[in-house]
Amino acid sequence: MVMEPEVGEVIFELVRNGPYLKCSAIHVATGLEVSAFGPAAEPEGLKRIALAKLKRALAAR
Template identity: 60%
Template sequence: MTDPLGEVIIESVRNGTYLKVTAVHVASGTEATAVGPAMEPKAVERLAVAKLKRLLNVS
């Protein structure tokens, strides 16, 4: 089973107690960003990827 989203680059930047995660779809260059608590990096990453999927209309 392959991921319908394809290749995604994840970038995380911490600013104090906040974490900004940007997910970039390699094939299209589309970006989605999420900001959340630095204590929950995986949750913020999941949110950024979910926003990217919504932007690309991928389930």
């Protein structure tokens, strides 16, 4: 669990499938979940992408 200043608490889940990685970001307060897919060698980059998608999804609510 990570505390993001703009969003609040966010849980990241990383699941590897061969050479790919799925990163899910879950907003604790609302239960909203978004996912990003990419190369398994870039987990931190996928976390940044998933967090950006989560921020956009929360702003659209």
